[in-house]
Each structure stands twice: as structure tokens, then as C-alpha cells.
Amino acid sequence: MGSVQTDQVTMTSSTASRSYLGSAKSVLLLAAGAFMLANMYLIFMWAPTEAVMGHVQRIMYIHVPMAWLAFLAFFIVFVGSIMYLWKRESRWDMLASSAAELGVVFTSLVLITGPIWGKPIWGIWWTWDARLTTTLVLWLIYVSYLMLRAYSSNRSQGALYSAVLGVIGFVDVPIVYFAVNWWRTQHQRLVIGTGSLEGSLNADMRTTLYFSLLAFTILFSFLLWQKISMKRTEEDLRSIRYSKELTRGARIER
Amino acid sequence: MIALITTPANNIPYLFAAYAVTWAIFFGYVFFTSRRQHELEQEVRLLRDTLERGRISEDPDASN
Numbered sequence: 001m002g003s004v005q006t007d008q009v010t011m012t013s014s015t016a017s018r019s020y021l022g023s024a025k026s027v028l029l030l031a032a033g034a035f036m037l038a039n040m041y042l043i044f045m046w047a048p049t050e051a052v053m054g055h056v057q058r059i060m061y062i063h064v065p066m067a068w069l070a071f072l073a074f075f076i077v078f079v080g081s082i083m084y085l086w087k088r089e090s091r092w093d094m095l096a097s098s099a100a101e102l103g104v105v106f107t108s109l110v111l112i113t114g115p116i117w118g119k120p121i122w123g124i125w126w127t128w129d130a131r132l133t134t135t136l137v138l139w140l141i142y143v144s145y146l147m148l149r150a151y152s153s154n155r156s157q158g159a160l161y162s163a164v165l166g167v168i169g170f171v172d173v174p175i176v177y178f179a180v181n182w183w184r185t186q187h188q189r190l191v192i193g194t195g196s197l198e199g200s201l202n203a204d205m206r207t208t209l210y211f212s213l214l215a216f217t218i219l220f221s222f223l224l225w226q227k228i229s230m231k232r233t234e235e236d237l238r239s240i241r242y243s244k245e246l247t248r249g250a251r252i253e254r
Numbered sequence: 255m256i257a258l259i260t261t262p263a264n265n266i267p268y269l270f271a272a273y274a275v276t277w278a279i280f281f282g283y284v285f286f287t288s289r290r291q292h293e294l295e296q297e298v299r300l301l302r303d304t305l306e307r308g309r310i311s312e313d314p315d316a317s318n
Contacts, residue, residue, distance in 0.1 A: 056265035059272045066276075105283060109276055116272040120265040219280070226287050233294040240301045 025229070028222045035215035047208040059117040061208055065216040067110045067135075072220070073103030074142065074173050081166030084159065090235065093159040096166050098227035100145050102220065107139045122186060129186035130179040138176050141169040 043061045050057035080096030083089070114132065115125040126132065145165050152158025180189045189200075201209070 054265055056269050058269055062273065062276055105279070109279060112275055112279075113272045116268050116275070120268050223284070223287070226284075226291065230287060230291045230294065233291060233298060236298050237294060237301070240298060240305065243305065 021229070025222065025225055028218065028225065032215070032219040032222050035218050039212050039215040042208045042211055046204070048202060048204055050205075053121055056117060056120050059113055060205075061212040062216075063110060063113045063117060064209060065213040066106045066113070068213060069216055069220045070103050070106035070110060070138075071173050071177065072217075073099045073106060073224075074138070074170055076224075077103060077142070077145070077166040078170035081163035084163045085167070090159075093163065094228055094231040094235070096163065097146075097149060097159075098224055098231060100142050100162075100166065101227060102223055104139065104142045104146060105223075106220075107135065107142065111135060111139060127186050130183035131176065131185070131187035134172060134176045134179045138169075138172045141165070141172060145169060 039061075043058050047058065047061070049055060076099035077096045080092045080099060084092035084096060114135075118127075119125050145162050148165060149158045149162045152161065180187050
């Protein structure tokens, strides 16, 4: 009797905390929407048109922030994987795998928007340039990470192997970032951040780019939260199914 | 280095395509993850209720 009451109290408090988190998540989604609308205004109405490339240069305001957030996602995978290998706690695996999925989504978009920008400027959709090739390798590494998890017969084994890949795979991130400085090929050099060319980006363009990064970071935070909640619910479902099977087993024994 | 630049007016369809693809993928992703989350939550609620009913019917004192 006492155990049922305790379970009910736990369930009620867990339901209350989930509804509070659900509201906070909705607020984050609304904030992401509002910031994105403001971002679109800045990109299309406020930022100056680039003199040589024209309007197509506005792709930069989504292409660059998405690339940065893909790097952030893979950094989260790296940290989460190290923590999982060290502590063997499922929450680190949930964080790493959620970030890996988002990293793949963002890298896919970088690989789609890049060629769309490249075609009218370079005259080609794709070339085996250092930056493009290393980015494609990065995408393949993390697609393998997700496939490794999906096809593992054992969940803990899948988590362990993917954590190892999550640590090793991160080596490609600095290679992608510095590829344009190390090998001077087709892709333009860094215009912002460590190792960039000084004064290569107009001040208004830079402001718009930073605002876009902020808007995409809010969207990224929402998506990561949503993905982690999903993984937690899947975990709850597994434990409930397990306890249901235990109850059924106990009844058969009786 | 190849630099074949089209006139700004000609490259607007590329700009439109990049933004359209990006937003379509984001909206699709948010839609599918939200739907999956909702389905999972419903399944958790259903299983908890089933478990609770099973416990009460086994132990009538628990309902008091």
C-alpha cells in the first residue's frame, strides 16, 4: 500500500515537473521563432547587398551559422562521449547521441546550401576542394555514428562503440575549420573568427551574421532539448515495459 | 581558382532555393520529432495506467 502511494507521489511530482519543462520548452520555441523572424528581416531588409556576388551572398547568413552549430553539436558529442566512457551513465549517452543527430542535420544543410551558393559563383555545384571534402568526411563520420547505434544488437554495446567514434570523429572538426587556411583551394578563406582575414567583412554584414548565429543557437537549443526529452521518454517506456514484464512474471510464479 | 559570377538578378532563384530547402528541412524535423514525442508520452501514460490498475486489482488495500 505504502509503495503504491510513494509511486503515486513520485508520478505526480514527475508529471508536474514535466509540465513545467514543457512550458519552458514552448517558451524557447517561441523565442526561436521570434528571433528567426527578426533574423529574416535583418538578412533581407537591413544587410547590404554584396557588390560582386549580389543577393545570393545572403546565403552566408544561414550557411555559416549552421556550420558553426554543427561544430558545436560535434563538440557536445565529444564531451558527452568522454563522460559516458568515464562514468557509464546513460544521460551522457543521451546527450551525445541527441547532439550527433542534430550535428548531422546541420551538416547536411551546410552541404546542401553550400553548392546552391557555389553554383552561380563558381559555376559548379561541387568540387573536391579541401573544405568541401573534409566536411563531407565529417558528415560521413557522424552518419556512421548514428548507423552504429541503430544497428547494434545490444544497446550498451552500441552506446560504447559510438562513444569511441564520437571521440575519434571530433578530430575532423579542427581540420574542417582550418582547411581553408592550410590548403588554398576553391573555398573562400575565413572571414570571421580565429585565423580570419582582418576587415574582410562589412560591419553591418558582421552584425547580421552574429544575430543569425544567435537566432540559430536558440533554435539549436530547442531542438537539442526536444531530442533529449524524447530519449528520456523512450528510456521511461523501456523501464515501464520492464517492470510490467516483472509483474507478469511474478504473477506466473504465484 | 574559378570565379564565374552571374549577375545579381540571375542568382535570386538560388537564394530562394537555399532558404526554402533549409526551412522545409527544419519544419519537417520539428514536426516529426514533436509527433514522435507526443506518441511516446501517450504510450507511457497508457502503460502506467495499465500497471496501476493491475496493482490495485491484485492488492485491494492499495485502492483505499
